[in-house]
Amino acid sequence: METQHTFSLIYTRKPGILIRVALVLERRGYTIESMSTNSYDSNPDYWEMILTTEGDPEKLEQITRQLAKLIDVFSVQVLKEMYC
Template sequence: MKNHTISVLLQNKPGVLSRVTGLFSGRGYNIESLCVAETLDPGISCLTLVSKGDEQIIEQITKHLHKLIDVIKVTDISEKEYVEREMALIRVKAEAATRAEVLRVIDIFRGKVVDVSARSYAVEVTGTASKIQAVIDILRPIGIKEIIRTGTIAMARADKKK
């Protein structure tokens, strides 16, 4: 089973997100990642979720999503060319002996330090989920204290003909 990235445009109303996530839990499907925010129209939100499943499971998910009253549009964008990003804030130990190494790693991955204390750096890294995981894997031996991840956001690539 592979990951599918699904984009859902929905009404920005109380309870809508709860109904969407309830649809997944009620059918035993797991949401690997979920991110939701307003679009240009404050009355509409874009929910981006990642779920694992074969074609039949994803088709069932999209059909059930279409049936929800406040859902406007459902698109499995993983069937198209698309751009995806995730952001992570990572608090990593940065004592005198490791500060330079942490800064080199963050520079290599085009991240940035967003908070400094006497014993740690909080760093921000943006990219694909695999890039975020690579940073985590490299920083883990140095000593990660905390990780916060946004989850995936994604957008279909523009049609080059238009």
């Protein structure tokens, strides 16, 4: 069963971060449904990316760990899970 997930990533704004995030999700069969970025409130050097994806819920923990390992990513949180 496909499940919708919403991730929040806190990262430093540098070239290439979007493609690295997209590749992690693509390799696990996830599709990016929507994405939004904005400067992070408490520190202007950091940015926040909100991603809504759809994919296999069994791979969620692995994807979260791999996103957190990316260079320039400081925090990854799963905000919500919705069954389609």
